[in-house]
Amino acid sequence: MNSLSARIEIIKIALRQTEKAPHRLTELADRILLKNKEIYTVLVRDETISSSNEPTNPTIWNRLNEVSGNLWRTTSAPTTSYVNNYQIAADEFRIVLRDLQSLIEIDAKNLESEMDKLKAPWTPGRIPDWKE
Numbered sequence: 001m002n003s004l005s006a007r008i009e010i011i012k013i014a015l016r017q018t019e020k021a022p023h024r025l026t027e028l029a030d031r032i033l034l035k036n037k038e039i040y041t042v043l044v045r046d047e048t049i050s051s052s053n054e055p056t057n058p059t060i061w062n063r064l065n066e067v068s069g070n071l072w073r074t075t076s077a078p079t080t081s082y083v084n085n086y087q088i089a090a091d092e093f094r095i096v097l098r099d100l101q102s103l104i105e106i107d108a109k110n111l112e113s114e115m116d117k118l119k120a121p122w123t124p125g126r127i128p129d130w131k132e
Contacts, residue, residue, distance in 0.1 A: 001040050004104060008033050010123050011111060018120040025114055032107050035099070043096050060096065063089040 012029050015021045044061045058066075063085040071078060078086075112126045122128060 001036055001043070001100065004036050004100075004108065005033060007108065007123070007125050008036070011108075011115070014115065014121040014123050018115070018118050021115075021118055021120065025111060028107070028111050032103055032111070035103055035107075039096050039100055039103075042092065058085075060089045060092050 008029050012026060015026050015029065041059075043059060045059055046056050067078070067082045067085050067089075071082065112123070115123070115126070116128070
Protein backbone atom coordinates (compact mmCIF):
# COMPACT_ATOMS: atom_id res chain seq x y z
CA MET A 1 0.00 0.00 0.00
CA ASN A 2 2.83 2.37 0.78
CA SER A 3 4.55 1.73 -2.52
CA LEU A 4 1.25 2.19 -4.38
CA SER A 5 0.71 5.56 -2.68
CA ALA A 6 4.23 6.69 -3.56
CA ARG A 7 3.79 5.48 -7.13
CA ILE A 8 0.51 7.35 -7.58
CA GLU A 9 1.95 10.56 -6.11
CA ILE A 10 4.74 10.41 -8.70
CA ILE A 11 2.15 9.72 -11.41
CA LYS A 12 0.28 12.86 -10.36
CA ILE A 13 3.47 14.89 -10.78
CA ALA A 14 4.01 13.39 -14.23
CA LEU A 15 0.41 14.21 -15.17
CA ARG A 16 0.94 17.84 -14.19
CA GLN A 17 3.95 17.88 -16.51
CA THR A 18 1.98 16.35 -19.38
CA GLU A 19 0.62 19.08 -21.59
CA LYS A 20 -2.56 17.41 -22.84
CA ALA A 21 -3.37 15.25 -19.84
CA PRO A 22 -7.11 15.37 -19.17
CA HIS A 23 -8.18 16.24 -15.65
CA ARG A 24 -10.01 12.91 -15.39
CA LEU A 25 -6.62 11.13 -15.10
CA THR A 26 -5.68 13.18 -12.05
CA GLU A 27 -9.13 12.44 -10.63
CA LEU A 28 -8.53 8.72 -11.25
CA ALA A 29 -5.18 8.98 -9.45
CA ASP A 30 -6.93 10.70 -6.53
CA ARG A 31 -9.58 7.94 -6.41
CA ILE A 32 -6.83 5.29 -6.33
CA LEU A 33 -5.14 7.10 -3.43
CA LEU A 34 -8.44 7.40 -1.55
CA LYS A 35 -9.30 3.72 -2.04
CA ASN A 36 -5.78 2.76 -0.98
CA LYS A 37 -6.22 4.79 2.23
CA GLU A 38 -9.56 3.07 2.87
CA ILE A 39 -7.85 -0.30 2.52
CA TYR A 40 -5.15 0.80 4.98
CA THR A 41 -7.85 1.85 7.43
CA VAL A 42 -9.47 -1.60 7.34
CA LEU A 43 -6.15 -3.44 7.45
CA VAL A 44 -4.12 -1.41 9.97
CA ARG A 45 -5.92 1.53 11.59
CA ASP A 46 -7.91 4.68 11.10
CA GLU A 47 -5.24 7.30 11.72
CA THR A 48 -7.70 10.18 11.88
CA ILE A 49 -9.81 8.70 14.65
CA SER A 50 -6.99 7.00 16.57
CA SER A 51 -4.90 10.20 16.59
CA SER A 52 -7.70 11.77 18.66
CA ASN A 53 -7.59 8.85 21.11
CA GLU A 54 -11.11 7.88 20.14
CA PRO A 55 -12.14 4.21 20.15
CA THR A 56 -12.07 2.42 16.80
CA ASN A 57 -13.33 -0.92 15.57
CA PRO A 58 -10.73 -3.69 15.61
CA THR A 59 -8.77 -3.89 12.38
CA ILE A 60 -7.32 -6.99 10.75
CA TRP A 61 -3.95 -6.14 12.25
CA ASN A 62 -5.48 -5.63 15.73
CA ARG A 63 -7.19 -9.01 15.62
CA LEU A 64 -4.11 -10.90 14.43
CA ASN A 65 -1.83 -9.07 16.85
CA GLU A 66 -4.05 -10.02 19.77
CA VAL A 67 -4.16 -13.66 18.74
CA SER A 68 -0.46 -14.05 18.00
CA GLY A 69 0.67 -11.98 20.97
CA ASN A 70 -1.36 -13.98 23.45
CA LEU A 71 -0.68 -17.40 21.94
CA TRP A 72 3.04 -16.69 21.97
CA ARG A 73 2.98 -16.75 25.78
CA THR A 74 1.00 -19.96 26.27
CA THR A 75 1.13 -23.65 25.47
CA SER A 76 -2.64 -24.13 25.65
CA ALA A 77 -4.89 -24.43 22.63
CA PRO A 78 -6.37 -21.27 21.12
CA THR A 79 -9.56 -20.09 22.79
CA THR A 80 -12.80 -19.77 20.87
CA SER A 81 -12.31 -16.01 20.94
CA TYR A 82 -8.89 -16.34 19.26
CA VAL A 83 -10.24 -18.71 16.63
CA ASN A 84 -13.13 -16.33 15.93
CA ASN A 85 -10.80 -13.32 15.74
CA TYR A 86 -8.57 -15.17 13.28
CA GLN A 87 -11.54 -16.17 11.12
CA ILE A 88 -12.92 -12.62 11.06
CA ALA A 89 -9.47 -11.29 10.13
CA ALA A 90 -9.09 -13.90 7.39
CA ASP A 91 -12.53 -13.09 5.95
CA GLU A 92 -11.82 -9.35 5.99
CA PHE A 93 -8.33 -9.83 4.54
CA ARG A 94 -9.71 -11.76 1.58
CA ILE A 95 -11.76 -8.67 0.61
CA VAL A 96 -8.91 -6.23 1.29
CA LEU A 97 -6.47 -8.27 -0.79
CA ARG A 98 -8.93 -8.46 -3.69
CA ASP A 99 -9.47 -4.69 -3.55
CA LEU A 100 -5.74 -3.97 -3.40
CA GLN A 101 -5.04 -6.30 -6.31
CA SER A 102 -7.73 -4.56 -8.33
CA LEU A 103 -6.22 -1.15 -7.57
CA ILE A 104 -2.74 -2.26 -8.64
CA GLU A 105 -3.50 -4.61 -11.51
CA ILE A 106 -6.44 -2.80 -13.08
CA ASP A 107 -6.83 0.82 -11.98
CA ALA A 108 -3.15 1.78 -11.79
CA LYS A 109 -2.34 -0.15 -14.99
CA ASN A 110 -5.18 1.57 -16.85
CA LEU A 111 -3.96 4.95 -15.63
CA GLU A 112 -0.42 4.18 -16.77
CA SER A 113 -1.71 2.96 -20.12
CA GLU A 114 -3.46 6.30 -20.63
CA MET A 115 -0.24 8.07 -19.69
CA ASP A 116 1.65 6.06 -22.32
CA LYS A 117 -0.83 7.21 -24.96
CA LEU A 118 -0.20 10.82 -23.93
CA LYS A 119 3.58 10.29 -23.92
CA ALA A 120 3.69 11.38 -20.29
CA PRO A 121 7.04 11.41 -18.50
CA TRP A 122 8.22 8.02 -17.32
CA THR A 123 7.27 6.99 -13.79
CA PRO A 124 8.75 4.20 -11.63
CA GLY A 125 7.17 0.83 -12.24
CA ARG A 126 5.85 1.81 -15.64
CA ILE A 127 7.32 -0.24 -18.46
CA PRO A 128 7.55 1.85 -21.62
CA ASP A 129 5.84 0.71 -24.80
CA TRP A 130 9.03 0.86 -26.86
CA LYS A 131 9.14 0.28 -30.58
CA GLU A 132 12.30 0.33 -32.71
